[in-house]
Amino acid sequence: MLHHITQNWLVLSAAVDVIVAVVASAHAVLTKRDTRATIAWVGLICLTPLVGAILYTWLGINRIERRARRLRSVHQHPQPTKNPEACPQAILTDTLGPDGAHLCSLATLVQNISGRPLLHGNRIVPLHDGDEAFPAMLQAITEATLSVSLGTYIFDNDRVGQQFLEALTHAVARKVQVRVLIDDMGARYSWPTMAHALRKAGIPLATFMPPLVPWRFQYSNLRTHRKTLVVDGNIGFTGGINLREGHLLSSHPRHPVRDLHFRVEGPVVSQIQHVFADDWSFCTGEVLEGDLWFPELAPAGQVVSRGIPDGPDEDFESFLHTLLGALAxxxxxxxxxxxxxLPDASLITALNVAALRGITVDIVLPKENNIALVQWASTAMLWQIVSRGCRVWISPPPFDHTKLMVVDELVSFVGSSNWDARSLRLNFEFNLECYDRPLAANLTSVVQERIRRAHRLTLAELDGRPLPTKLRDGIARLASPYL
Incomplete structure (x- = not known):
């Protein structure tokens, strides 16, 4: 009798193992985009019964994208009162000129990816470091008469944070409608947090997606990494600068950080505002609409521009595909x-193909990263592009947090996205696509200034690293999809 029970149990266990393996393997075949990843997971599932299926369920299923889509699909999306007129093709063609006609197809690509129109008549001014960005932002808040919407990843409780707190408090006292959105993890970079001070001052505040783990964790997913400020619906700021004293180089902070931010005027400000309003609606349920937030915007300059939101929701991999299109x-x-x-295989291939086509590809990276694990992993990957002709430049301190890309000195991409999986797949970002020769020339001079101070990395240097260093970097690279 016992023998029959044991035998039946073994048969039942085997049947369950087979069913679980078939279901897990089918899920991998149907959902995984990368063939090699699919083969690896199916092999693991089949060769390690039950254990492989458990590991696949735990690690192999992309819950990040699915969770973001589910959470953000149920809230009401605000709509601008007036949709700005899309840029006519003739204006874009004239902006690019005969030697830039090939970039018209890039504009079409991003239009199809983002679903957002290019807008003409914008003015976009680079602001270097917090020394230029913070005074301009504070002045705009001080002069606000209708509304202020501020979204940021980090809002530190330091001298800079206190200046913004004071300006926002005075704006509320003037009956200006103020809304502040801080990423919940980014709000915890200083203690006590600025969120408490803002609430105490009566400033309407929301924190973006509080995680289950209630303390700082720099590799947490589904964060908003966007940095936007819109004043009276017609003056915008965006870029890579967080609200913290480290960006104020003139004050000689303990951990100085170089960066770029941008002052924006013209119709594209409505796209910056729309991204904030969408995030605010998601976090609070309040819909920002009407002329208070979306006034009619007159032309302010000659830049043809478009906002590109990116995140693991309906905008999944928008900026990744934009970068691939720009390189092509x-x-x-x-x-x-x-x-x-920490580019993925597709970006590495695109960079190499561009270099092999004879395109001059310059990549400027900081010598001393603020996250050692990222620097190790990045170093382990650099041989793949240096060996194909891409030029990698290592810039000296202070740590350079700048994020920009210029193509053919005609089109520029600026904003909050880094070249890693965290920015391009796991977090919410915002970038501007800009077609304008003077702006591209200005940003090219920024890159060239960085290069003049930098050291060009050679393949011999990468190969000459000590074996323990190579092993350390190589092991760190294994974590690159999560860094």
């Missing part, structure tokens, strides 16, 4: 500045 469209030069460089 380049005919002369590509200039990249980024603090975190």
């Amino acid at each position: 469209s380049a005919e002369r030069s590509v200039q990249i500045v980024t603090p975190y460089f």
Whole structure:
């Protein structure tokens, strides 16, 4: 009798193992995009009964994208009162000129990816470091008469944070409608947090997606990494600068950080505002609409621009595909500045193909990263592009947090996205696509200034690292999809 029970139990266990393996393998086959990843998971599932299926359920299913889509699909999306007129093709063609006609297809690509129109008549001014950005932002808040919407990843409780707190408090006292959105993890970079001070001052505040783990964790997913400020619906700021004293280089902070931010005027400000309003609605349920937040915007300059939201929701991989399209469209030069460089296989291939086509590809990276694990992983990958002709430049301190890309000295991409999986797949970002020769020339001079101070990394240097260092970097690279 016992023998029959044991035998039946073994048969039942085997049947369950087979069913679980078949279901897990089918899920991997149907959902995984990368063939090698699919083969690896199916092999693990089949060769390690039950254990492989458990590991696949735990690690292999992309819950990040699914969770973001589910959470953000149920809230009401605000709509601008008036939709700005899309840029006519003739204006874009005239802006690019005969030697930039090939970039018209890039504009079409991003239109199809983002679903947002290019807008003409914008003015976009680079602001270097917090020394230029903070005074301009504070002045705009001080002069606000209708509304202020401020979204940021980090809002530190330091001298800079206190200046913004004071300006926002005075704006509320003037009956200006103020809304502040801080990422919940980014709000915890200083203690006591600025969120408490803002609430105490009576400033309407929301924190973006509080995680289950209620303390700082720099690799937490589904964060909003966007940095936007819109005043009276017609003056915008965006870029890579957080609200913290480290960006104020003139004050000689303990951990200085270089960066770029941008003052924006013109119709594209409505797209910046729309992204904030969408996030605010998601976090609070309040819909920001009407002329208070979305006034009619007159032309303010000559830049043709578009906002590109990106995140693991309906905008999934929008900026990744934009970067791939830009690299494929380049005919002369590509200039990249980024603090975190952990590109996936598709971006590595695109960079190499551009270099092999004869395009001058310059990539500027900081010598001393603020996250050691990221620097180790990045170093382990650099041989793949240096060996194909991409030029990698290592810039000296202070740590350079700048994020920009210029193609053929005609089109520029600026904003909050880094060249890593965290920015391109796991977090919420915002970037501007800009077609304008003077702006591109200005940003090219920024890149060239970085390069003049930098050291060009060679393949011999990478190969000459000590074996323990290579092993350390190689092991760190294994974690690159999560860094």
